Amino acid sequence: MKQYWNEVQPVDSFTITMNGILHSHDLKIITTLYQPLMGPICTSFYITLFNKIENNRIWSEEWNHYHLMNELSINLEEIYHARLKLEGIGLLNTYIKNEEQSRSFIYELNPPLSADEFFSDGMLNIYLYQKLGQSHFSRLKRGLSDNKLDTEQFHNITRDFQDVFESLGASSLTNIDVREVKALEEGKEFFRREKASFIEIAESEFDFDLLFSGLSEVMVPRKLFTKEVRAAIAKLAYLYSINAVDMKKIVLSSLTAEQEIDIEEMRKAARDWFQVEHDGKLPQLVDRSQPxxxxxxxxxxxxxxxxxxxxxxxxxxxxxxxxxxxxxxxxxxxxxxxxxxxxxxxxxxxxxxxxxxxxxxxxxxxxxxxxxxxxxxxxxxxxxxxxxxxxxxxxxxxxxxxxxxxxxxxxxxxxxxxxxxxxxxxxxxxxxxxxxxxxxxxxxxxxxxxxxxxxxxxxxxxxxxxxxxxxx
Known part of the structure; x- marks a missing residue:
């Protein structure tokens, strides 16, 4: 029996929630930028879950996976596969509760990256470029952007709050309980807009000790390897399959005259290294071992x-x-x-x-x-x-x-x-x-x-x- 049967069954119930309010533009981002990477089944799964949450609500009703199989016209294996891909690409968090006779899930939908964040991600945008080709990729960028308004010849005359409004002072606030103004009923939460999270590659995936052993402390002080720089190195190493020895050369080539590591230069150097090694090609997104x-x-x-x-x-x-x-x-x-x-x-x-x-x-x-x-x-x-x-x-x-x-x-x-x-x-x-x-x-x-x-x-x-x- 295949392993997905141990993970989820048709009778298992699930409830959907949103990690922040999702807008119609979010769905456009998912269908145009994410879908080529994760496939149409994942997109349909995400949108179906989104549509089960009514307007002005954060939570959905409770459903079971048998209902989802019928609604999407796919089997449980495909649903499980789609769920894993959505989790991996950052669009879904899954929670489980096991009881004696039942098992229930919470599917939490995450907002996608904005167009600006996606195209500057350094990993997803590379996979998308390789998937679609330069022409289609450039067309997508144009479709998700507009002409920038030139305001250089204009002056900002916007008034500040205190220029427009006046407070009557403490005497007008005597009957107001500040705690009541701030408080919310127990078990409630406000609608909110959460910022999408970038995909992170664990630093343990890369051998930083080996990298440091090949870099002189005098030439490249360890303080240059900030959290942001280390995260970029881990991501580039994963994206382009770069080992610590080759990464040393890439880091050295990205040093500036001010003795700083330029992350953008490091990205370009890593991309150039990969294309030299692979006849001008870029990496593609596939499963690393048998799913x-x-x-x-x-x-x-x-x-x-x-x-x-x-x-x-x-x-x-x-x-x-x-x-x-x-x-x-x-x-x-x-x-x-x-x-x-x-x-x-x-x-x-x-x-x-x-x-x-x-x-x-x-x-x-x-x-x-x-x-x-x-x-x-x-x-x-x-x-x-x-x-x-x-x-x-x-x-x-x-x-x-x-x-x-x-x-x-x-x-x-x-x-x-x-x-x-x-x-x-x-x-x-x-x-x-x-x-x-x-x-x-x-x-x-x-x-x-x-x-x-x-x-x-x-x-x-x-x-x-x-x-x-x-x-x-």
Whole structure:
């Protein structure tokens, strides 16, 4: 049973509240700026919750999720997924109360960033630019802005309060209880307009100690790393996948003549660094590891296959490549191949891990981009979303995938004296009762060494239950 069933069920009730008054312009911001990043289901979910709060109210009536499923015409898994995305992007806070026989939620709607805040965010605006392209992005900016009024030739003649009004003094206030004027009935709160919160990346996500160890205290005093600067470094490191060594160069390039760290210059330097490393591209917004709602592993894993599934679900493709390389960073060409497949085919990270596992053993531990793209396209058409589904489809379509691999290598193999039979992942061989000795025979020392690294990963997670963190 999928994990989202443990998080929410159709009979669970929920009530909606607003963290401040929302205006019609807020909804326009959400549909034009946020929707391309989080998708239409999230937008519909947010607007539906908003519309359930009547005018001049902060709270809604109580509903259950079965009603929400019918109203949105989507299943509970999609609702759960949409909720997580809204939470992650800062538009929703979720609270839960567990009782003996029931469970209830509060969904608190947060206002979006203003257009000015969004386009200067330094993270969301970069993702949106990459998603829409320069032309559409510029058009959105124009649609959410207007000509600035030139007031240089005008003089401000606005009167102050005391210039217009006069107080009669204490004698006129004798019958007023100041406490009563300020007080509000117990359990009540005033309508208010809350300021939207920017997305924050925890500083623990970045190794500041390593960064500081490479920076001279004399050249870059620690007092320059204010709370704002540290927050910007953490966000840029997350956005562009910059490690502490490369961040050192970026920080140094952003130092001003006044010995201050210019955050805007640091953003430009980080963006330029990423584009140089990725052929002029900008980062895209994707799930970093297999989304919770697409995980099927048992807790704790029971069988060897369960442990491997748990591992592939809990780790990012980049970290999987690092594990395969025994701690060494994967090549830029391998990372770009994986990134392009993820972005183009929209496959979850756990599914990509299965593909890496399968393809590497089929291609002498090399990532063939064309072979990856062909399998990824097939899995996308089949709407593969879980690790187990990917494994089962690889087993079912193995003959077809073998033909694709053989057609590419046919001319090369004809020139070889010895032809090695392709190796397959353990999870594949466990499902095959027709394996022959020839399928398991190693004929080259080089291939055996390369395959050993992948088998070491499998054995490691068979023993410890796959409890590996899903870092980038």
């Amino acid at each position: 919770v709602f697409n995980r099927e592993s048992l807790q704790p894993p029971v069988t060897q296959e369960d442990r491997l599934i748990a591992y592939l679900e809990s780790i990012s493709p980049r970290q999987f490549l690092i594990d395969l390389g025994e701690g060494t960073e994967p090549s830029m060409s391998d990372l770009q191949a994986i990134e392009e497949v993820m972005f183009q085919q929209k496959l979850p990270p756990g599914v990509i891990n299965v593909m890496i596992h399968y393809v590497m053993l089929k291609t002498d531990m090399k990532l063939s981009k064309s072979y990856l793209e062909k399998i990824a396209s097939h899995w996308a058409r089949k709407k593969v979303t879980t690790v187990k589904e990917a494994m089962e489809l690889a087993l079912k379509e193995h003959r077809q995938y073998q033909e694709w691999a053989n057609s590419k290598k046919e001319s090369t193999q004809k020139r070889k004296k010895a032809i090695r039979t392709e190796q397959l992942p353990d999870w594949f061989m466990a499902s095959q009762n027709q394996a022959t000795p020839a399928q398991q025979e190693e004929t080259t020392t080089d291939f055996a060494e390369r395959r050993r690294r992948l088998e070491a990963i499998q054995q490691k997670y068979k023993k410890n239950g796959g409890e590996k963190g899903g870092t980038n």
